[in-house]
Amino acid sequence: MSENYRSVFDIIGPIMIGPSSSHTAGAVAIGRVARQVLGQVPRRAIVNYYESFAQTHQGHGTDYAIAAGLLEMDPADPMVPTSREIAARTGMVIDFKEQVGPSPIGHPNTAILELIGDDRVVQVAGCSVGGGVIEVRQLVLDGMVVQPSGPLPIVIYQASVADQTSQKRGQLLVNDLEWKAPFIQQQRLVSPTSTIWVFDLKNYLRDEMRQYLVDNYPGVICLEEG
Amino acid sequence: MFKSIQKLVTAATEQELPLSEVIINQEIQSSGQSREQIFNRMKKNLATMKAAVERGTSGQGVHSATGLTGGQAVKIKAYRKNHRTLAGDAMMAAVEGAIATNEVNAAMGVICATPTAGSSGTLPGILFALRDRLNLTEEQMVRFLFTAGGMGMIIANKASIAGASGGCQAEVGSASAMGAAAAVEVAGGTPQQSAHALAIAMSNLLGLVCDPLAGLVEVPCVNRNATGAGNALIAADLALAGCTSVVPADEVIEAMDKIGRQMPVELRETGLGGLADTPTGQQIKLKIFGKELES
Numbered sequence: 001m002s003e004n005y006r007s008v009f010d011i012i013g014p015i016m017i018g019p020s021s022s023h024t025a026g027a028v029a030i031g032r033v034a035r036q037v038l039g040q041v042p043r044r045a046i047v048n049y050y051e052s053f054a055q056t057h058q059g060h061g062t063d064y065a066i067a068a069g070l071l072e073m074d075p076a077d078p079m080v081p082t083s084r085e086i087a088a089r090t091g092m093v094i095d096f097k098e099q100v101g102p103s104p105i106g107h108p109n110t111a112i113l114e115l116i117g118d119d120r121v122v123q124v125a126g127c128s129v130g131g132g133v134i135e136v137r138q139l140v141l142d143g144m145v146v147q148p149s150g151p152l153p154i155v156i157y158q159a160s161v162a163d164q165t166s167q168k169r170g171q172l173l174v175n176d177l178e179w180k181a182p183f184i185q186q187q188r189l190v191s192p193t194s195t196i197w198v199f200d201l202k203n204y205l206r207d208e209m210r211q212y213l214v215d216n217y218p219g220v221i222c223l224e225e226g
Numbered sequence: 227m228f229k230s231i232q233k234l235v236t237a238a239t240e241q242e243l244p245l246s247e248v249i250i251n252q253e254i255q256s257s258g259q260s261r262e263q264i265f266n267r268m269k270k271n272l273a274t275m276k277a278a279v280e281r282g283t284s285g286q287g288v289h290s291a292t293g294l295t296g297g298q299a300v301k302i303k304a305y306r307k308n309h310r311t312l313a314g315d316a317m318m319a320a321v322e323g324a325i326a327t328n329e330v331n332a333a334m335g336v337i338c339a340t341p342t343a344g345s346s347g348t349l350p351g352i353l354f355a356l357r358d359r360l361n362l363t364e365e366q367m368v369r370f371l372f373t374a375g376g377m378g379m380i381i382a383n384k385a386s387i388a389g390a391s392g393g394c395q396a397e398v399g400s401a402s403a404m405g406a407a408a409a410v411e412v413a414g415g416t417p418q419q420s421a422h423a424l425a426i427a428m429s430n431l432l433g434l435v436c437d438p439l440a441g442l443v444e445v446p447c448v449n450r451n452a453t454g455a456g457n458a459l460i461a462a463d464l465a466l467a468g469c470t471s472v473v474p475a476d477e478v479i480e481a482m483d484k485i486g487r488q489m490p491v492e493l494r495e496t497g498l499g500g501l502a503d504t505p506t507g508q509q510i511k512l513k514i515f516g517k518e519l520e521s
Contacts, residue, residue, distance in 0.1 A: 001229060005382040008253050008375035009267060011341045011404075012349075015274045018331035019443035021339040021346075022388050022495075052390035055496040058515060059441030061334065081334050108390040108494060130388030130396070131341040206258040 004133050004151045006204055007225075014132045014226055016075040022109050023053065023060030025226075026128030028080065030111050031069020033136060033223045034124040037156065040117040042070055045094045050103035050110040053128075063096050066111060070094070075132070075226060103127070105137040112138075136223060141196055144189045148200050155183075155199040155213070156221040161192070166219075170197050173217055177201075181209050227252070231380055231421050231475040238417040245407070245417050246369035249376030268368045274338040275327065275350040281335060282326025290332040292514055295444040299326035313456070316359045320455040324351025328448040340371075341378045341387045341400055344436075344443045348401035349374055351455030352409055366412050373411050374404040377424055384476070385483035389436035389495035392486025394450060399431035399482060402454035402461070409462035425471035425478045427461035432478075433485055435493035437500025440511040446501055 005011060016025040035042060047066050049057050057063055061081065068075075068083035070092065079086065087094055103110035107127035114123045123140035127150075135150030141158065148154050157173050159166030170188075174197065177183055183199040190196075205213075205224060213220050228234040238248045253264050282288055282299040289296030302322040305311065311318045324347035331337045331346050340349040353370055356362055362370070378387065381400045386392040406427035407420040415423075431454070439445045471478065492499030501507050 002383050003227065005379045006227065007257060008249060008264075008372060008379060009271075011378035011382060011387075012268065012271050012371050012375040013338055015271065015336065015338050016343060018334050018337055018343050018346075021341075021343040022390060024343065025339060051491070052495045055498060056438070056441030059438065059497065060443060076336055078336070108491070109388065128388070130382065130386055130391065132339055133382075203256065
């Protein structure tokens with residue numbers, strides 16, 4: 001029994017442009033969270049498809065859906081089917097690759113995105129589990145690999161080693177979340193340049209909680225269902 | 227969050243509330259939003275569904291970019307008007323709404339996924355046919371969607387609603403089961419009868435594969451939604467008549483999950499097996515994409 005679906009609106013919804021909730025709306029969501037993780041406009045994106053995504057991305061509009069997500073479009077935006085042209089006009093280069101063999105993260109609807117921004121490179125491995133709901137099962141940040149349990153919300157906070165204030169905030173965030181937005185799992189990664197905290201939350205974030213995090217933890221990333 | 231259909235049915239029965247009310251209370255509690263807020267959100271979904279049906283049944287109807295699907299809903303509309311349909315008008319109204327919605331979806335129009343886009347016609351098909359048949363108010367229609375959504379949450383968490391994981395039984399099968407349960411409630415049935423309707427509807431579609439031609443959400447997806455809607459009305463009528471499912475709803479959902487896991491990958495939304503692998507299916511794939519897709 002999973003707990004991917006925690007609201008009636010995960011089932012009745014999203015309102016979206018067709019044709020597929022997993023291969024289109026879910027793909028928009030994967031693009032959107034990948035962009036959030038990068039935290040800036042991607043200059044270049046490499047999209048690796050596996051299994052069902054590799055076989056049917058053309059028929060299901062998955063390419064324009066991922067591009068729409070990278071452009072931060074809503075899945076119901078009528079411009080979604082034209083997003084690849086919009087991306088090209090803005091100078092965003094996106095390559096789509098059909099990978100052979102099983103998904104490295106164990107789901108038939110897998111897209112692994114490598115995003116290159118101005119001064120940052122990230123990798124986000126997402127899968128679309130049905131009805132537009134997604135999971136993020138692996139992230140590569142600052143060269144460090146982290147494997148969240150999958151279901152959103154996932155909260156990410158990164159503090160540079162040199163920035164003592166942010167380092168302290170990261171510690172505070174652990175206690176804060178324990179009380180205010182309980183998590184299933186917490187991971188802390190340390191690289192020569194930064195410390196990264198990743199939390200898999202138990203419940204969907206309420207509006208006031210999201211605002212509280214943004215106000216008190218500048219740069220915090222909250223990956224959520226659309 | 228309810229972990230089984232039986233627990234949800236027991237809660238509704240003990241509290242002497244309709245399933246929709248129990249599900250609405252759960253949503254208020256988990257989201258922290260007011261009843262009015264979540265009602266309004268559901269009304270927006272309802273309006274999207276209504277607009278899609280209207281679009282698919284107006285004028286010449288809608289047609290997909292490939293030309294594979296479209297224009298069927300308007301044919302059904304005219305047929306209903308000019309002929310004595312074999313299945314009866316409520317059934318054909320459901321079929322019309324289901325097909326209209328999925329034609330809009332295939333044409334990259336705006337729909338509400340219920341629970342998925344590929345199966346987005348089933349629920350509106352049932353709902354708008356019942357609106358006309360039972361003179362449902364907007365409040366009743368919104369409640370129908372909460373009941374269907376609450377049931378769908380349990381199915382999605384216990385099994386799957388993705389064709390790539392469980393085949394079409396997970397999509398149209400789930401939509402049909404959700405719709406059957408919700409139909410029973412709006413028709414005045416008990417929560418236990420809703421559970422029976424869900425079990426019957428899902429049992430009847432177990433094993434249904436996902437084999438879309440050229441990997442497009444067109445053939446056979448559009449017509450399968452007609453079947454999902456019709457099947458839901460049959461299952462709901464059976465339950466309302468007092469017929470029961472020998473296998474309880476939760477076990478039927480578990481069977482659906484297991485069958486999905488036993489299904490070969492060719493039959494789980496890869497466009498490689500079943501109808502997609504027929505000579506016609508392969509020909510269409512070549513015509514549309516001009517080449518064999520790399521695999």
